[in-house]
Amino acid sequence: MNIYDISMMVKYSMPVYKNRDEKRPRLTVSRDFDSGGVYESRIQMDLHCGTHLDAPLHTVRGGKTIPAQDLVQVVSRCKVIDFTHLPEKIGQVELAASEIGAGDFILFKTKNSHIDSFDPDFVYLTADGAEFLKEKGVSGVGIDALGVERNQPGHPTHTILFTAGIAILEGLRLADVKPGEYFLFAAPLKIHNAEAAPVRAILIEGINL
Numbered sequence: 001m002n003i004y005d006i007s008m009m010v011k012y013s014m015p016v017y018k019n020r021d022e023k024r025p026r027l028t029v030s031r032d033f034d035s036g037g038v039y040e041s042r043i044q045m046d047l048h049c050g051t052h053l054d055a056p057l058h059t060v061r062g063g064k065t066i067p068a069q070d071l072v073q074v075v076s077r078c079k080v081i082d083f084t085h086l087p088e089k090i091g092q093v094e095l096a097a098s099e100i101g102a103g104d105f106i107l108f109k110t111k112n113s114h115i116d117s118f119d120p121d122f123v124y125l126t127a128d129g130a131e132f133l134k135e136k137g138v139s140g141v142g143i144d145a146l147g148v149e150r151n152q153p154g155h156p157t158h159t160i161l162f163t164a165g166i167a168i169l170e171g172l173r174l175a176d177v178k179p180g181e182y183f184l185f186a187a188p189l190k191i192h193n194a195e196a197a198p199v200r201a202i203l204i205e206g207i208n209l
Contacts, residue, residue: 002205006172008050015118016049017146023049047196051171053188056162057195059155063162066194071187073139073167078105078184080177091126102137105184113144113175124150130160140167144174172201183207
């Protein structure tokens with residue numbers, strides 16, 4: 001059995017969306033052994049920082065929040081598909097050439113996984129690609145970028161997926177993962193009323209469940 005950690009390291013210098021300073025996580029020490037006998041710290045971070053799960057409220061007015069996420073969707077079998085050859089986007093044409101079926105949780109491995117800084121030209125999923133996945137009846141989508149789409153007015157990719165009940169996992173690191181089938185564990189932190197939550201995402205290879 002092999003376990004792959006496909007999560008980003010959370011630290012101040014990590015890549016953040018559009019390099020916005022307010023999105024950088026800040027870890028501060030609130031008590032140490034000299035001041036309180038124990039070591040304690042607190043973190044301040046954007047919920048879309050690093051590896052995270054989006055909830056429908058992110059782009060859908062009145063949408064469901066993170067506690068409503070069905071864990072069966074994010075603790076399940078998945079397929080890693082290699083799209084590292086694509087320079088810009090994943091659309092219907094590219095997806096149609098892949099083996100995708102109803103109930104699949106699809107993880108997109110792209111050139112994004114090999115870039116350690118924020119790339120404004122990251123590979124993303126188009127709206128017609130989202131429609132294709134909706135028609136296929138997939139359960140979830142994961143991508144190795146801090147967003148599943150970029151600079152699309154109205155955020156159609158997110159909204160199409162959310163309205164179809166498809167989970168969205170962003171900020172993955174798949175450089176060391178080969179295409180194929182795995183078991184995914186990507187449960188989010190249970191944060192009340194949140195539109196997103198951090199995830200420690202892992203892939204497990206070689207188990208039968």
